[in-house]
Amino acid sequence: MLMHETMRWFGPHDIVSLKDIRQSGCAGVVTALHHIPVGDVWPVAEIQQRKSLIEAEGMSWTVVESLPVSEDIKRRSGNYPAHIENYKKSLQHLAACGIKVVTYNFMPVLDWVRTDISHTMPDGSKALYYERAAFVAFDLFMLKRPHAEKDYSTAEIETAEKWLHTHTDEQKNEVFRNALLGLPGSTGRFTPEEILAALETYKGIDASTLREHLFYFLKEVVPVAEQLGLKMAIHPDDPPYAVLGLPRVVSSESDLFAIVNAVPSPANGLCYCTGSLGVRPGNDLTGIIQRLGAHIHFLHLRNTRRDASGNFFEAGHLDGDADMVAIVRALLLLMKQRNVSLPVRPDHGHQMLDDLAKTTYPGYSCIGRLKGLAELRGLQIGLASVL
Structure with missing residues (x-):
């Protein structure tokens, strides 16, 4: 059993078109309604419109990345009760439209940081x-x-x-x-x-408090997701440590265990990102698969190379610190054990060849991701033949 290959698409304004993604051999697209303000409900009509665009190109949309969690929810202040109710309604609408996995993160203010x-x-x-x-x-x-x-x-x-x-x-x-x-x-x-x-609005919110806020959010939305047959998949912090004095609580294996144990449910799960988790030297990437594999619902495969000074860059998908051969092997064994084909996307990619002359979203040019997808596809087919 092989992974269900997808590629991220940022919508109709993305310079990487659905036709480009279709030609890569992907069966699915991972996307979100970025134009809807965070905290608002995603209407069924908007979800269906996006789904129709994807299906018209011969692909499916079953994974959302991401349904954003508002800063009010993360701080548990302001309009957070209304935002949580809106989140539940969005989950209901997504399930009604055939979505299976909803990715989200709980990073305060900044979703990711690069210099x-x-x-x-x-x-x-x-x-x-x-x-x-x-x-x-x-x-x-x-x-x-x-x-x-x-x-x-x-x-x-x-x-x-x-x-x-x-x-x-x-x-x-x-x-x-x-x-x-x-x-x-x-x-x-x-x-x-x-x-x-x-940053000032997070004054007094340390890691313990932010974790409490995350668990409160999960206790509210996970039962709804479970009833709807949805899988929630939290994305690790990027990078996996405090930034600008802001706490991060999805950075280590112990963090991941705490999250899935906070609300035990088949709907409460993880987005396994080798790039984000791999930047933290203490994270055992294959061990996380072995110990938390039952809770993994979505895969981001990319590689980084770090040094002792805390610097890191996005390496080739097979060339960084992460042992991608061991990781893919562990994932194939996990899927065989669970009898499921997990959705995967080649995360990030180098800007290269003709894409050097284009303006793309950072990390999301087409050719670099296609190269990563081809490498990962060959790797998993080769490994699957001997497992």
């Missing part, structure tokens, strides 16, 4: 890159977050100061722009004022 969205690789392709010293310099000396120095060691602060004094204004401005990028699928950026104001 360079076009890092040049030795072969000339472009990759996403996180440079720890550059980000600390951004936080301390560009954004000037109040009391940020408390979150860094003396050595990190000294390294950030050195970075600041050895880089040009254009390099600093590039880091500044990249660190303020908005949600995946968006070309917008936060302003410094918006970020600082958002």
Whole structure:
């Protein structure tokens, strides 16, 4: 049994078209209604319209990525009761339209962070890159977050100061722009004022409190999802540690265990992302499959390469720190044991070849993801033949 291959699509305005995805050999598309404000209900008509576009190209839409959780819900403040009720209604509408898996995350304010969205690789392709010293310099000396120095060691602060004094204004401005990028699928950026104001709303919310808020959300929505036959799949934090003083609670194997145990249900599960989890050295990627495999509902396969300084970049799908051969082998055994074909997508990809001349969403150019998909497809077919 092989994985159900999909590719992420950001909707009609995505430069990567449905025809492109169909030609990659994917059977399905992973998408979301990015134009609907976070916290609002996803109407059936809008869901059906998106589904019809995908089906007209000969593919299916069964995985949503993502149905966003509002900041009010994460903070458990403001309009959070209404937003939770709206979330339940959206789940009902998605189930009525044939959706099977709903992906979401619980990262405060920023969904992901990189300092360079076009890092040049030795072969000339472009990759996403996180440079720890550059980000600390951004936080301390560009954004000037109040009391940020408390979150860094003396050595990190000294390294950030050195970075600041050895880089040009254009390099600093590039880091500044990249660190303020908005949600995946968006070309917008936060302003410094918006970020600082958002951070202020999380004052007093530590990891323990944020975890309590996540569990409260799960206790509200998971029973609804279970009744509807939906699978909820939480995406790990990216990167899997605190950012700008904001806590992260979906970063380690112990975090994942706490989540699935908070509301025991076949509907309460995980999006297994080798990229996000792999950046944290202590995460045992194959062990997570073996110990938490029953709760995995969606797969993101990508690779990163990290160093001792906290830097990491998006490597080729088979070339990073993650042992993708062992991971795919473990996933194939898991699917055989569970008698299920898990949906998978090649997450991110290098910008390369003709795509170098195009403006695409960071990490989501077509050819790089197609290369990753081809590598992963060959790997799983080869492994499946001997298992």
